[in-house]
Amino acid sequence: MTKPLFETVALIGIGLIGSSLARVIRAKGLAGEVAIATRSAETLEAARALGLGDSYFGSNAEAVAKADLVIVSVPVGASEAVAREIGPHLKPGAIVTDVGSTKASVVRQMQPHIPDTAHFVPGHPIAGTEQSGPQAGFAELFEGRWCILTPPAGTDAGAIARLAEFWEACGSTVEEMDPDHHDLVLAIVSHLPHIIAYNIVGTADDLEAVTKSEVIKYSASGFRDFTRLAASDPVMWRDVCLHNKDAILEMLARFSEDLSSLQRAIRWGDGDKLFELFTRTRGIRRSIVEAGQDTDAPNFGRNAPKTDAAE
Ligand SMILES: NC(=O)C1=CN([C@@H]2O[C@H](COP(=O)(O)OP(=O)(O)OC[C@H]3O[C@@H](n4cnc5c(N)ncnc54)[C@H](O)[C@@H]3O)[C@@H](O)[C@H]2O)C=CC1
Numbered sequence: 001m002t003k004p005l006f007e008t009v010a011l012i013g014i015g016l017i018g019s020s021l022a023r024v025i026r027a028k029g030l031a032g033e034v035a036i037a038t039r040s041a042e043t044l045e046a047a048r049a050l051g052l053g054d055s056y057f058g059s060n061a062e063a064v065a066k067a068d069l070v071i072v073s074v075p076v077g078a079s080e081a082v083a084r085e086i087g088p089h090l091k092p093g094a095i096v097t098d099v100g101s102t103k104a105s106v107v108r109q110m111q112p113h114i115p116d117t118a119h120f121v122p123g124h125p126i127a128g129t130e131q132s133g134p135q136a137g138f139a140e141l142f143e144g145r146w147c148i149l150t151p152p153a154g155t156d157a158g159a160i161a162r163l164a165e166f167w168e169a170c171g172s173t174v175e176e177m178d179p180d181h182h183d184l185v186l187a188i189v190s191h192l193p194h195i196i197a198y199n200i201v202g203t204a205d206d207l208e209a210v211t212k213s214e215v216i217k218y219s220a221s222g223f224r225d226f227t228r229l230a231a232s233d234p235v236m237w238r239d240v241c242l243h244n245k246d247a248i249l250e251m252l253a254r255f256s257e258d259l260s261s262l263q264r265a266i267r268w269g270d271g272d273k274l275f276e277l278f279t280r281t282r283g284i285r286r287s288i289v290e291a292g293q294d295t296d297a298p299n300f301g302r303n304a305p306k307t308d309a310a311e
């Protein structure tokens with residue numbers, strides 16, 4: 001086995017993403033030692049039972065003391081609390097990163113607590129599923145996926161390169177981006193689809209005539225795809241909405257305008273307009289498939305083993 005990229009990696013938060021990292025680190029020998037801390041004692045015990053790490057800590061501060069790389073994988077609303085706890089205990093030269101789905105807010109929350117002696121390089125793997133918890137992770141999650149890094153100006157280039165090397169070893173392709181740009185792009189390609197899914201499933205559930213058994217019985221694959229997204233973790237997605245508020249509201253405004261236009265076309269029987277839009281969007285799907293970005297739905301969970309939580 002080749003030399004590990006990092007002597008000790010600390011994983012703060014051991015849910016879907018943290019546990020997938022633990023598994024790929026072990027599978028590819030990317031660290032000499034993996035230290036794990038998470039908020040609840042129950043989750044820590046679950047991680048221990050799954051054998052995800054080498055050492056387990058009830059305190060985030062204790063877990064980072066020896067670490068060369070610290071990866072924070074918690075809901076974005078918990079980022080500041082975690083940074084405040086770990087900041088004073090970081091080893092000089094340590095790299096601190098995160099995996100949060102929003103970036104500008106995470107930078108605002110964490111950066112003030114990271115000492116100058118450490119390197120802060122925020123990140124976001126564009127890889128996940130609707131599941132959560134330490135049982136849900138799998139080593140192949142990051143394979144063939146993008147990982148976006150949003151280092152603040154002036155970040156040590158060597159630290160960025162080492163983190164990029166880590167993500168590449170996990171199977172990802174790394175891109176650098178400005179945090180605000182990241183938040184705008186992700187608002188339309190990831191956050192809005194989830195919000196729309198939560199909304200349509202909620203609307204269907206509210207309609208007495210098609211509730212419960214009929215929603216399940218007659219749901220065609222289109223609606224089923226929405227129910228998968230709408231089964232995503234409520235804490236995580238509450239935090240994404242609260243912490244990428246401006247970009248999401250901007251994209252929702254655009255979305256509502258376009259939806260009104262579609263509504264008008266249906267009301268006035270404007271078949272040409274409907275045909276033009278549906279033809280254009282079909283082309284977009286085809287170009288995604290041709291680019292090898294998608295094989296078949298559901299895209300993001302393609303390698304996920306079936307677990308009870310998935311049912
Ligand atoms: N689920 C997904 O598909 C993806 C999620 N992300 C991001 O990754 C992060 C983690 O998400 P998941 O792993 O899916 O969530 P999860 O719910 O599976 O795991 C979250 C973990 O954080 C722990 N935690 C919460 N507050 C904490 C605190 N103060 N200190 C220590 N641990 C704490 C929980 O105990 C749990 O182990 C989120 O920021 C999310 O936006 C990024 C890409 C994909």
Ligand SMILES: O=C(O)C(=O)Cc1ccc(O)cc1
Pocket residue numbers: 100101125126127128129130190229300301
């Ligand atoms: O399950 C899906 O379809 C996803 O979209 C997973 C996902 C969720 C959040 C992210 O920040 C990145 C990927």
